[in-house]
Amino acid sequence: IKDEEYIKNLYELKEKFSGIKCLYVEDIMDNRIVMEEIFKQLGIEATFASNGEKAMKIFNEKKRKFDLVVTDLRLPVLSGQEVIQRIRKKEEMYKLNPIPIIVMTGEPFETEKRKCLEIYGANEFLSKPISLEELKQSLFKV
Numbered sequence: 001i002k003d004e005e006y007i008k009n010l011y012e013l014k015e016k017f018s019g020i021k022c023l024y025v026e027d028i029m030d031n032r033i034v035m036e037e038i039f040k041q042l043g044i045e046a047t048f049a050s051n052g053e054k055a056m057k058i059f060n061e062k063k064r065k066f067d068l069v070v071t072d073l074r075l076p077v078l079s080g081q082e083v084i085q086r087i088r089k090k091e092e093m094y095k096l097n098p099i100p101i102i103v104m105t106g107e108p109f110e111t112e113k114r115k116c117l118e119i120y121g122a123n124e125f126l127s128k129p130i131s132l133e134e135l136k137q138s139l140f141k142v
Contacts, residue, residue, distance in 0.1 A: 013042050013043075018043030021065065021067050022046045022067065022068040023055060023070070024039070024046045024049070025052060025069070025070070025075060026071075027051055031072075047066075051075050051076045051078060052076075052079055052080060056078065056083060067100070068100050068102070069087065069102070070101075071102075073112070073116070088120070100123045100142030101123050103122045103126065104128060
């Protein structure tokens, strides 16, 4: 991609995604740093949690409202699967509109993908390492 095309594309994406509030759950610091930069470039306001328990604490704070959750599966304390299930249970219990959830994991297995999408209630599934294009496509879908 030429630099001009990349900049134009990034500008258009930032216009589209600017102001989205995202809860990003990832235990590996290097991955959080990379995604922090990507979210910043896209204009997405990200809040980071290093494990599932912290994610649920942040998610359940009344003053915080998120438009999107992006989570890894393999997390300490509380897994990504459990995070998804707890969010979906809360939405069902309080009759809330479902928040889009994107799973971003190093587990590229088809069975894991199927479980996330069909059983746990995720909306999208991305295998790491991801490209900006893959993330963009998932964001457009949700």
